[in-house]
Amino acid sequence: MSPESSSGYHGGVGSRREARERAMGLLYECEAKSLTPGEVLDDLPVPAEPFAAELVLGVGEHQADIDDTIRRYAQGWTLERMPAIDRAVLRIGVFELQHRPDVPTGAVISEAVELAKRFSTEDSGRFVNGMLAAVAADVRPG
Numbered sequence: 316m317s318p319e320s321s322s323g324y325h326g327g328v329g330s331r332r333e334a335r336e337r338a339m340g341l342l343y344e345c346e347a348k349s350l351t352p353g354e355v356l357d358d359l360p361v362p363a364e365p366f367a368a369e370l371v372l373g374v375g376e377h378q379a380d381i382d383d384t385i386r387r388y389a390q391g392w393t394l395e396r397m398p399a400i401d402r403a404v405l406r407i408g409v410f411e412l413q414h415r416p417d418v419p420t421g422a423v424i425s426e427a428v429e430l431a432k433r434f435s436t437e438d439s440g441r442f443v444n445g446m447l448a449a450v451a452a453d454v455r456p457g
Contacts, residue, residue, distance in 0.1 A: 331366055335407060335426050338363075338370035339434070342403040351375060373414055374406045381409045388449045400435040401443060408447045412454050420451050 341363065345355050352375030356368055363371065374381060385405050386394055394402060408427040411418050424447045432440035 330364070331422075332426060332429075334364045334366035335370065336430060337367040338374075338407055339400065339403045339430055341367065341371045342374060342406060343399055345371075345375070346399055346402070370407050370410065374410045377410060377414065378406065381406050381413070384409050384413070384450060385446070388446050398435050398439065401431060401439050404430045404435070404439075404443055405446055408443070409450055412447065412451050416455075420455050424448060424451065 341352070341355050344350070345352055348355070350358075352371045356363055356371060362368070382394055385402075389397070397405075404427050408423055411423045412420065415423075424444060427447055428440045428444045431443040
């Protein structure tokens with residue numbers, strides 16, 4: 316059984332891309348409304364896609380460690396000073412790099428960069444790329 320089928324996820328690349336985008340929005344909502352990931356997911360009128368829910372709950376479960384990792388690599392930036400979308404995208408990326416070895420490193424980074432470019436500031440794509448590349452070099456050497 317593949318990791319995708321064990322999580323109830325059966326979609327293709329486009330579906331994962333959409334699930335990451337949904338997870339980013341839900342994590343943004345968590346922060347904006349001071350809610351836990353579980354609370355945000357429970358309040359949805361239609362359940363989130365399984366992969367999106369897995370990302371949101373995974374980030375919630377490991378957020379303290381994820382945020383510590385982001386702080387270690389964010390030279391010259393505090394976590395609180397980053398745009399909220401960048402925080403959400405970085406949290407998803409770091410979660411996947413640390414806890415989803417079945418997801419290729421390149422896919423994690425490129426999807427995060429695309430989300431940052433599309434939804435955040437002009438410089439966010441480069442910032443997210445540099446951050447996640449540095450994290451990946453340590454947590455996924457080789």
